[in-house]
Amino acid sequence: MTFNPIRKLLIIGLCTLFAATASAQTFIFTAIPDEDETKLVERFRGVADYLSEELDADVRYIPVKSYAAAVSAFRNNQVQLAWFGGLSGVQARALVPGSQAIAQGEEDQAFYNYFIAHKSTGLDRADTLVDDLRGKTFTFGSKGSTSGRLIPEYHIRQIFGEAPEDVFSRVGFSGNHTRTLRLVESGTYEVGAINYKVWEKELEDGNINTDDVKIIWKTPAYPNYQWSIRGDVDETYGEGFTDRVREALLALDDPKLLESFPRSAFVPASNDDYEPIRSVAEEIGIID
Structure with a gap:
């Protein structure tokens, strides 16, 4: 052929x-x-x-x-x-x-997190997580996030000796750090955990109302x-x-x-x- x-x-x-x-x-x-x-x-x-x-x-x-x-x-x-x-x-x-x-x-x-709170809580910045957090509502970021879930949950368990669900009256997952900030700023959740880079960038861009939301604790580095x-x-x-x-x-x-x-x-x-x-x-x- x-x-x-x-x-x-x-x-x-x-x-x-x-x-x-x-x-x-x-x-x-x-x-x-x-x-x-x-x-x-x-x-x-x-x-x-x-x-x-x-x-x-x-x-x-x-x-x-x-x-x-x-x-x-x-x-x-x-x-x-x-x-x-x-x-x-x-x-x-x-x-x-x-x-x-x-x-x-x-x-x-050497990354770290901020725990943030709505003004209605009356919480101020401290050297650790305080017992006054008990009974508040709390939001993580994504379930698979290091700074949005893993590290905050680790410190909650270490400091309180209990799971987050036993410390707070309601626990949610916002999905990402920007939404965590908005949910706490609006008072939808009283407390939340956010990575410091998102907080600082949003603050620099003028996107945070610091009259409504404040930092109450900074985690150790990781x-x-x-x-x-x-x-x-x-x-x-x-x-x-x-x-x-x-x-x-x-x-x-x-x-x-x-x-x-x-x-x-x-x-x-x-x-x-x-x-x-x-x-x-x-x-x-x-x-x-």
């Missing part, structure tokens, strides 16, 4: 096209939805543009609706890189062998947000790709883009940095 020369050229052309497509796969990343979605899309589209240029690759950001969805997308290889909180990063990396935390914000090395990358990206995108992504993130110095996080810079990170988070999550039963 002989091939028509034109047909043969078409087959060669298609094979070349498929090979080129395979070698130029889109590199996709996501982020936990810890703030208003509009802000997140603007921030991470900027990151996608930056990484596309630095990596000379097609890089795309896709938003997700929940922390669990971010972890699932990472596990299922729908995304290869993610901006996780401490807890979601621990959970995601455990599901994908060889995955690494490769960079964190400079401020994420490791938090980080960029995590799947353990198989070098097989898919070429040898050394993980190192190239790490180097690009560490080199990111666009003031506007960093301010949108907000972070002053990204610094190296490793899985071992987040062992305290894994331990706390195991201690209070969030992970096995």
